[in-house]
Amino acid sequence: MKKNKLLKISAAAIPILLIGLIVYLFLNFLKKKEKIEALKNVPAFSLKTIDGKTFTQQNLVNEQTKVIIYFNPGCHFCQAEAEELSANYKNYKNIQWIWVASEPLQEIRQFAVKYKLDKQPDIYWCHDEMATLYQKLGMNSVPYFLVYDKNNHLIKRTSGAIKLEKIINNFDEGK
Structure with missing residues (x-):
């Protein structure tokens, strides 16, 4: 019974964690791309x-x-x-x-x-x-x-x- 409950929790948690990781990596990619784009011309400093x-x-x-x-x-x-x-x-x-x-x-x-x-x-x-x-x-x-x-x-x-x-x-x- 405990194994069954643990499997159900894992089955729900793993996809949520993977989706969260994908979103995090995608947002970091966009942030990096934005910074590289900002370098195309000399920035204000x-x-x-x-x-x-x-x-x-x-x-x-x-x-x-x-x-x-x-x-x-x-x-x-x-x-x-x-x-x-x-x-x-x-x-x-x-x-x-x-x-x-x-x-x-x-x-x-x-x-x-x-x-x-x-x-x-x-x-x-x-x-x-x-x-x-x-x-x-x-x-x-x-x-x-x-x-x-x-x-x-x-x-x-x-x-x-x-x-x-x-x-x-x-x-x-x-x-």
């Missing part, structure tokens, strides 16, 4: 630079390709990419680099100075207080790259370790 100035999407230069890199100063991949940019910066003409992190401004500043990128034109070091941009853009790891063309349309989106050269060579505007 407001960040603080290591110099204490405000940096927004209005500061992006239309005549340049933009590479937004969300990073963490302690990330080994991010360090390797900064080292690569430092060594090859002069080869990447007409590119505006925006490095963004949610770590304290002092850590971001030290990172920029360490790789001698703090005084380079067209490289901006920004603080994303409370990781609002990170969340807004649906990022899920560091480093995270968004590459926009001269018209602020998304060219490439990628996360994880990747050579900057590989990102830049995927479009003609970089060199």
Whole structure:
């Protein structure tokens, strides 16, 4: 008798749980799709630079390709990419680099100075207080790259370790 009752409860509960799981996954898919759609053009944002100035999407230069890199100063991949940019910066003409992190401004500043990128034109070091941009853009790891063309349309989106050269060579505007 108890087995029979347990089977009836299981027969009712399992389909309800499966339907709930399917609905949950579908809603997450829609949310992710919505965030990706929002990335097609440079979104509105407001960040603080290591110099204490405000940096927004209005500061992006239309005549340049933009590479937004969300990073963490302690990330080994991010360090390797900064080292690569430092060594090859002069080869990447007409590119505006925006490095963004949610770590304290002092850590971001030290990172920029360490790789001698703090005084380079067209490289901006920004603080994303409370990781609002990170969340807004649906990022899920560091480093995270968004590459926009001269018209602020998304060219490439990628996360994880990747050579900057590989990102830049995927479009003609970089060199």
